[in-house]
Amino acid sequence: MVDPKELNVMVVEDDDFQRGMIVRMLRAQGVGSICEAVDGRQAIEIIRGEDEQSPDIAFCDLNMPEMDGLEFLRHLGEEEHPVAIVIISALESKVLTSAGTMTKMYGVKLLGVVEKPISPDQIKAMLSVYERTSNKWQKPTDQGSNFTVDEILQGIREHQFEPFLQPKVDLTTNQLVGAEALARWIHPEHGIIGPYAFIPKLEESDNIDELTFQMIEKSAAMCRQCHDAGYPVTISVNLSLVSLDDTTLADHITQLVKNIGLAPQHMVLEVTESAAMTEVAHALENLARLCMNGFQLSIDDYGTGYSSLQQLTRIPFSELKIDQSFVKGSDDNETLLSWSNPASTWHTS
Structure with a gap:
């Protein structure tokens, strides 16, 4: 099991109020380290930064200025950053479903897709999904592939x-x-x-x-x-x-x-x-x-x-x-x- 105190979580959300609400809910769950980004560009810069500890999970909005969530997810996949994603958005469910499918096709670990407003129970559920599935994301060994x-x-x-x-x-x-x-x-x-x-x-x-x-x-x-x-x-x-x-x-x-x-x-x-x-x-x-x-x-x-x-x-x-x-x-x-x-x-x- 993963202790929330050991998790590094990023919140990528352009709305100050909603971003602050998610941060407070994460703290209430005992998450040890939380960083914030106002759009995808700032988020990807933080992840690329050598001085910063890369987040384990990112709660990401889709509709943001500068770099929206879709472009951010594309960069995550192309650069193979090991960050698990929770998509949060007020867009209609069909768009969210498509975004979730796109995320997985880019090779990004998707924990779930949540319609706004996100609740404390949903935050807890997404952290629980990460705990249950974190071992599945370890790269499989190539055991036995060299048999003649x-x-x-x-x-x-x-x-x-x-x-x-x-x-x-x-x-x-x-x-x-x-x-x-x-x-x-x-x-x-x-x-x-x-x-x-x-x-x-x-x-x-x-x-x-x-x-x-x-x-x-x-x-x-x-x-x-x-x-x-x-x-x-x-x-x-x-x-x-x-x-x-x-x-x-x-x-x-x-x-x-x-x-x-x-x-x-x-x-x-x-x-x-x-x-x-x-x-x-x-x-x-x-x-x-x-x-x-x-x-x-x-x-x-x-x-x-x-x-x-x-x-x-x-x-x-x-x-x-x-x-x-x-x-x-x-x-x-x-x-x-x-x-x-x-x-x-x-x-x-």
């Missing part, structure tokens, strides 16, 4: 890769209905390694099938165990576009699952939107045959490409997973509310 293809393949042959199950819940009943299998490398020296360290290298070297088959086999076994315990769930496994070029793929996957003693209809095979839109006949043949054999097909990350619903008719999918960018933040963004209706049958990835 041979090292990765050796790990696969030694069965060091395991499916980590991410649950799927029906929002109308709050019941567990399935899970998605996420490949993780349980490395004997480096611990748990994420997919970006091995998936691209396996695809580029045309070795992704070895991992795919192992994930399907282990996931099917887990699914069978769930069924035996009285939980009739489905488990989803990702398929690479690279794999779909092999016309024997569908039969191989079908045999793997049947050998486990699981009916294919309890497995969901996920392909990305780009794979669903492919013009390669081999890929479409594999997807059609997998469906014929009883597997459910899911299109992942829908909306990140340029496909249309009409184009989606080329494959017999049973699930469409809307990309999270369409629904993330829907609790405070009116334009996203229609995507996050719990009664909807759409899934988010």
